[in-house]
Amino acid sequence: MIQMYRVSKKIHNTTVLEDVNLHVGKGEFVLLVGPSGAGKSTLLRLLHFDDRPTEGWIRVGEYSSSALKDRQIPLLRRKIGIIFQDFKLLKDRNIFENVAFALRVTGTRKSLTKRKALQTLTAVGLAHRRDAMPNQLSGGEQQRVSIARALVNDPFVLLADEPLGDLDKEASSNILELLKEINHRGTTVVMATHDEDLAAHMPYRCIRIENGRIL
Amino acid sequence: MIQMYRVSKKIHNTTVLEDVNLHVGKGEFVLLVGPSGAGKSTLLRLLHFDDRPTEGWIRVGEYSSSALKDRQIPLLRRKIGIIFQDFKLLKDRNIFENVAFALRVTGTRKSLTKRKALQTLTAVGLAHRRDAMPNQLSGGEQQRVSIARALVNDPFVLLADEPLGDLDKEASSNILELLKEINHRGTTVVMATHDEDLAAHMPYRCIRIENGRIL
Amino acid sequence: MGLGYAFREAILGLYRARGMSLVSIGTTAVSLLVFGIFLLVTLNLYGIVGQVRRRIEIEVYLSDDIDDKEALDLKRKVEAINGVKEVDYIDKEKAADEFRQAFGEGLLEAVSQNPLPASLRIKVEDTFSTSDKIKEIVKQIEKRRGIEEIEYGRQWVERLDRLTLIVTVADLVIGLVIGLSSIFVVANTVNLTILARRESIEIMKLVGATDNFIQIPFLLEGIIGGTLGGALASAILYFSYNWAVVHFPRITFAPSNLAVALMIPLGAILGGLGSRISVKRVLKSLA
């Protein structure tokens, strides 16, 4: 499902990722662990085609970095769910609109959009706050909105960057359950985290990254 | 050092904090724990006078909410360090400037500003990235810049909102050491966190907050 | 994407950034107002210059030795000259009447014989009222027999020419500059409101929106904002022009409705173009 072959990423002469090889099978749940600044977010960004690799080759589903045209990128992104480390919510819309936006871009019918957005907000426990603006939410609440937006499209790949960073134990395990469930339904999940304990307690493959290299 | 007496905070008819009484002595290190949306950030914002309480009375050091004039607030804030949950870095300046800014507002001499800013950046392990812009940093790195900015002024009170959320184990313990050291030197620290495990392992008073009420 | 959605998004977009929207609509309105006022002033100015010119007459004094028949013959011939609009024959009697009206009875009665010559009074076509063209007409009349003197205030027509030329040039220069600057200002203002939402545009792209999906609401937003600005401008223009018509009837008379209404489509076009260009540029910088 996901493949990276000899991928390097340089930004202004700094090597952020070096010679990364990675294979994630369809339906797998993979943890990406590593200290702060290791390159986890950068790796996920490459898989989301927010950035192109300096060297090497990337494939996500049917999309390959060697063949992907710029105008195909939106199509790809609609099928990949991503939870950003810094949430990246649209500040000028309420959270219902933020979640619904991911459906609107796909041209989903209005009634279906509404139903699915509310369902997903309910799943992350925020349906009652649907009219709130992002800046009226606590950190953890914003994070859950970002999670809902990533999930609402039933993506075939889910990239989660530190999705539990601002959540307490209970909320964390709820969200984890949600991710597992989605994984069970066939979605490939790649989750970056700096929490070694969490990773150690989960029965999933763990990819360790440090200083831009996979160990 | 810090006192809250029957403090309530309502925002548009939602009660975010209710009847909060709190006393933190000079030089204490206090943990504020509670689930997502409990009101931890709101409480810290009140102590920083970003917001005024709907009811009740707050004192921080010599500043009391009943007597504080608007134009005194900057003076207060210069003496209180705050680490925001969402970092709140100035996006258009490099991280040296971000840290130095907190010194500049106090009218610190140029040479001293430079020395202290670099010292503090070194303490959080980011001196080598001093010329980077915030968006060129990883999540954990941004968090550490925010921590550096809060510490650079030698505040007499430090409010830390989830300061370890984006940090790995090693970085976390480094930062914790830093906070402890500052506390040893006499700074009162209030640290909000959702991490019950962390709180359980620390030898400090733990204030539990849920649904806007202190338990 | 349905147009309904895009339209709703555009309206919401204006509302969400209402502070900036108001500033931008206000700026658009003012820019168009300047242009509109310029247009109205120009229309009236040319109207008045035309009026002044239209009063230019050539007076051809006939010698006493040609009779009415010959004079009327001459009149017909003059009427055939290119550029001549109207010729009045003022015979000696009529000339005396006019003189009496202007200067009273006494003077003329003192002399035994009517000393005033008959004349042809010529009005020229509007397009022939410049000094050069008039000279040409005069040249063709001069050749005829029985003409004593031709008067048309050569110096004055030249002065008027000069002044008209200058007013026209000044007007065109100012008009060009105002027009270009309106375009520039409106486009730039829209540009600023869109630069301020760069982050939102970036997030939209990250969530899988195509460039068109992002652009179309912004385009509509620009068009709607521009239209509102234009409407505001034309409303102000309409009321202030009507006020001026009542209070300065002698210098405001040109029909204005078309020029006033023009501001609305102009605002729409400028707003739309400005927004299209800006969003394109932001999208490109994000690609």
Place this chain on the structure above:
Amino acid sequence: MGLGYAFREAILGLYRARGMSLVSIGTTAVSLLVFGIFLLVTLNLYGIVGQVRRRIEIEVYLSDDIDDKEALDLKRKVEAINGVKEVDYIDKEKAADEFRQAFGEGLLEAVSQNPLPASLRIKVEDTFSTSDKIKEIVKQIEKRRGIEEIEYGRQWVERLDRLTLIVTVADLVIGLVIGLSSIFVVANTVNLTILARRESIEIMKLVGATDNFIQIPFLLEGIIGGTLGGALASAILYFSYNWAVVHFPRITFAPSNLAVALMIPLGAILGGLGSRISVKRVLKSLA
């Protein structure tokens, strides 16, 4: 806060938001350019209107029965009239010379006696060159003895009056509107660049900056940006006016340097004011 720091921050502020700064400086420049061009056009227009008026002369034809001495006496009396600038005495001989120059030898030689009257040619003060004032002067001369006829192109002076009035009104209206709109546009543009940095301002407040500490660099930034915009405008004005002076010498002659240089302080003031007002408003909304 040292002024050095504020100044450095202001320059850096312009640089950090360089996209917006350029747009804002460009808009300021264009707004001031419009105003500057308007000023220059106005200066030249009034100069030319003045020139045209300055050529207005009153020609007083004297009857043949007064001699040179009486004529010179009359000249002195006319010179004493309020508003009269210069009086030339054209005796019969000189009048004949002028006629010969204008129409050739033949005509005049055919008649036995010089039929041309002597005359006084009067130039009036600039401020007396309107139709009303000229009429007054004429009235005072008419009363004198020995005057055959007074000619000054009454109709024409009235036309010129009318045209001048209208051009003046048009110019003032356009000028007022351009001036106000320049102020509005510059202030609004600065406002937009500051609204876009609302978040930064908020963070600065949170970190303990006083309102002044935040405001002063923004104020300086506005002043510097405005000065740059003004300088750009005045550079463009300077070169294009000098180009026009070379290519259209007859209609461009008024001294321009002061008007051109005016754009720079104007830009500084508008930029500074705009920024001050906007930052104040943002700060108030955050308090």
